[in-house]
Amino acid sequence: MRLSAEPGTDDAELRRGEVDLESSAGAPTLPGIRHRLVGSDRLVVVVRPGHPLTDGPLTIERYAAAQHLAVSRRGSLRDPIDDALTARGLERRIAAAGPTAAFTLQLALDTDLVVTLPDAVTRATRDQLGLVTLPLPLPLPEVPLYLLWHQRYDDDRAHGWLRDLASETVQAVFARQLTFHASP
Known part of the structure; x- marks a missing residue:
């Protein structure tokens, strides 16, 4: 199984049978690639302890003015x-x-750089590193999480079991994170 941070432009590995199941934030666009929505996650702002953004309320203007990190394999x-920032007349510096x-x-962890990431799927790492999580001061839709596979596996019972297990596991992680987040 391959967990990717962003959708790829080509699902050749799925088509060639090199990858049985993949997760992605985007639904596939190529023919022959199937998908299932298994959950969604909200974005949060992550900074080091003592970061200037932790002093006072995090406004959209303060958020945009900070130096940012992006996650992109490309x-x-x-x-x-x-x-979303441009629509409000703001721009961030990455x-x-x-x-x-x-x-x-x-x-x-060691800089004043700000990173915005999905909450549930990064919570364990953030907690291990002792990073501070702030709410995103910008209304954005949740990030979807899809499972992708090649159509050749549609009727494969073992692959169906794997898809179901992966779906249940992701949903359990999201439910546990939401319960943890809601606790005082």
Whole structure:
């Protein structure tokens, strides 16, 4: 199973049978690739302890003015957050892009850089590193999580079991994170 931070432009590994099941934040666009929505996650702002953004309320203006990190395996320095800020007449500065959430969290730990990531899927790492989580001061839709597979596996009982197990596991993680987050 491959867990990716962003949708790929080509699902060749699924088509060639090199990957049986993949997760993605985007539904596939290529023919022959099936998908199932298994959950969604909200975005949160992550900073080091003592970061200037932890002093006082986090406004959209303070958020936009900070130096940011992006998560992109392809080095993209723009995402839907930037579109939402632009619609409000604001712009953020992305100082660097890292290939994974874990990489950007490590960078945020020792700098004043800000990273915005899905909550449930990054909570354990954030907690282990002792990072501070703030609410995103910008209304954005939740990030979907899809499971993807090639159509050749549609009637494969073992693959169906794997898809069901992966779906149940992801949903349990999200439910546990939501319960943990709601606790005092």
